[in-house]
Structures are given as C-alpha cells and as structure tokens.
Amino acid sequence: MSDPLQQDYFTLFNLKPVYRVAEPALKAQYLALQQQYHPDRAVNADSAAQTLAVQRTAYINDAYQTLKHPLKRAAYLLEQLGYSLQSDGGAASRVMDPDFLLQQMTLHEELETLRHADNALDRLVVFQDSLRRDEKALQQELLQLFDNGSATALTQARERVQRMKFLQRLQEEILELESTLL
Amino acid sequence: MAYSDKVIDHYENPRNVGSFSKDDMNVGTGMVGAPACGDVMRLQIRVSDEGVIEDACFKTYGCGSAIASSSLVTEWVKGKTLDEAALIKNSDIAAELALPPVKIHCSVLAEDAIRSAITDLKSKKEARAGGASHGD
Numbered sequence: 001m002s003d004p005l006q007q008d009y010f011t012l013f014n015l016k017p018v019y020r021v022a023e024p025a026l027k028a029q030y031l032a033l034q035q036q037y038h039p040d041r042a043v044n045a046d047s048a049a050q051t052l053a054v055q056r057t058a059y060i061n062d063a064y065q066t067l068k069h070p071l072k073r074a075a076y077l078l079e080q081l082g083y084s085l086q087s088d089g090g091a092a093s094r095v096m097d098p099d100f101l102l103q104q105m106t107l108h109e110e111l112e113t114l115r116h117a118d119n120a121l122d123r124l125v126v127f128q129d130s131l132r133r134d135e136k137a138l139q140q141e142l143l144q145l146f147d148n149g150s151a152t153a154l155t156q157a158r159e160r161v162q163r164m165k166f167l168q169r170l171q172e173e174i175l176e177l178e179s180t181l182l
Numbered sequence: 183m184a185y186s187d188k189v190i191d192h193y194e195n196p197r198n199v200g201s202f203s204k205d206d207m208n209v210g211t212g213m214v215g216a217p218a219c220g221d222v223m224r225l226q227i228r229v230s231d232e233g234v235i236e237d238a239c240f241k242t243y244g245c246g247s248a249i250a251s252s253s254l255v256t257e258w259v260k261g262k263t264l265d266e267a268a269l270i271k272n273s274d275i276a277a278e279l280a281l282p283p284v285k286i287h288c289s290v291l292a293e294d295a296i297r298s299a300i301t302d303l304k305s306k307k308e309a310r311a312g313g314a315s316h317g318d
Contacts, residue, residue, distance in 0.1 A: 085217065085218070098213055100215075101213045105243070108243040168220060170220075
C-alpha cells in the first residue's frame with residue numbers, strides 16, 4: 001500500500017479522475033481511510049511515526065473536503081488535467097468577459113443598496129435565490145463540459161469555475177450581511 | 183496579516199469613489215476582475231480634449247489591498263496624459279503601498295484597470311473619428 005501523501009486525491013479515494021463522483025462511495029472511502037490511518041493507531045509509536053500519522057490524516061481530510069465540494073473538486077480536477085487556474089498569476093483579469101464583470105459589479109451594487117433598504121431581509125432572500133439559480137446553471141454546464149472532456153471544453157470549464165468563484169464571493173457577502181441584519 | 187499604514191489610510195478614506203457616465207465621449211471605463219478571490223474593480227478616467235486626465239474615479243468590491251490599489255491609481259493618474267498613465271506599473275503601486283507578496287495581484291488588477299480604461303477611451307475616440315470623417 002503506497003503512502004497517501006504520495007497519491008493525488010482521486011487515486012487516494014479509488015476514483016477515476018472525472019468530475020462526476022458518487023457521494024456515498026466517496027464518504028465510505030473517507031471513513032475507511034480515516035480508520036486505516038487514524039493517529040490513535042500510532043499512539044505507541046515513536047514521535048516521527050506519530051507526526052506522519054497526523055500529516056496523513058490532515059491530507060485525507062483535505063482530499064475529502066476538496067472532492068466533496070463541487071467547485072473545489074472542479075478546480076482540483078482542472079489543475080490535475082493541466083488547466084491551472086493560477087497559470088496567469090492569479091489575476092487573469094484579461095480573460096474575463098466584460099459583460100460578466102459588469103453584471104458582477106451591478107450585483108455588488110444591488111447588494112449594497114439592499115443593506116439600507118427597509119425590507120432588507122426579504123429582498124436578500126430573493127437576491128440569494130437568483131444567485132443560487134445562476135450557480136446551479138453553471139454547475140450543470142460544468143458537468144457537461146467535463147463529460148465532453150475536449151481541450152476546448154476544459155478551457156471553457158476553467159472559465160466557468162472562475163465565474164463560480166465570483167458568485168461564491170457574493171454568497172459570502174450575503175451571509176455577512178444577513179448576520180448584521182438578524 | 184498586517185496592512186501597511188498607507189493601505190489602511192486608503193481603505194478608511196478611499197479617494198475618488200464613484201462613477202462617471204459610461205456614455206460620455208470623454209470617459210474611459212476599465213472593468214477588471216480577479217477570479218482567484220472574486221474581486222471586481224471599475225476604474226474610470228475623464229480626459230480633456232487635449233488628452234490630459236482631468237478626473238478619475240473607482241469602485242472596487244474586494245479586499246483592503248484592492249481598494250487601496252485602485253484608490254491610489256485614481257490619485258496618480260490625475261494630470262497625466264494617457265501615455266504617461268499607461269506607464270504606471272503594478273510594481274510601483276505595490277511598492278508605494280508596501281503590499282506583501284500574496285497581495286501583489288491586487289496591484290496587478292489596478293494596473294489592468296487603468297490600461298483597460300485607456301483602451302476603452304481610445305477605441306471610443308477612434309470610433310468617433312471614423313464616424314466623423316464619414317460624415318464630412
């Protein structure tokens with residue numbers, strides 16, 4: 001059995017490197033790995049072995065959190081396939097579609113006005129629902145693009161993941177605003 | 183992570199926040215975004231007929247460093263010609279604000295924004311020049 005730390009997340013979880021994953025199988029494999037490498041098993045070993053056990057458990061946890069999360073899984077898979085999201089130094093502003101950016105700007109402005117509205121909470125719910133629909137649509141597109149798997153499709157998938165990061169950012173702001181309103 | 187005093191100053195008292203009409207022939211709009219963090223930035227310049235930037239404004243939804251970078255750029259570009267403004271480098275912004283390496287991309291974003299605003303303005307002028315000569 002090779003060391004978990006030497007394996008990519010998909011290999012570690014006995015999965016093919018594809019976007020569609022079966023949640024129950026993922027969870028079962030996570031529990032099996034946790035049991036197999038649990039630090040408690042190294043409780044009587046020397047300190048180097050204990051450290052290694054903790055590192056392995058942390059790695060297994062990271063792998064599970066990544067594979068479970070649709071956006072993180074997509075980003076990780078693209079990285080594995082050679083379509084790094086960071087290939088342009090992280091800024092990547094040049095590749096972003098101006099219409100999409102304008103829409104993001106408008107959504108942020110809307111959220112800002114909402115903050116001071118009378119019926120802020122109600123409007124926030126509507127805003128959030130519409131954002132969730134956009135996210136769902138992007139996720140559906142991602143599934144199809146990954147199924148397709150061509151270079152063109154994967155380049156498009158990377159662009160969709162970038163869009164989803166903007167939407168995620170808006171979701172985080174909604175949660176923040178919600179906590180100040182409640 | 184500790185922000186520098188200059189970043190905090192721009193963050194707490196951002197200069198030139200706002201917007202100009204996108205349809206104004208003398209206004210150039212730069213819109214950029216950073217997928218890594220979801221920051222979006224809009225930077226606008228208003229240029230005199232002589233090609234000097236008379237006014238600039240911005241709106242940034244992002245972290246303190248992104249806000250400070252765009253705020254600083256609006257201060258820097260005022261009074262500059264388009265060609266001079268195009269020479270602003272992200273490294274100058276990062277140095278002025280003492281940005282740590284993980285925040286360098288915020289200064290890159292601000293540089294991209296001013297370039298994009300200049301490009302927008304130039305293409306507007308060219309479109310008008312083309313239309314005008316046709317009309318003559």
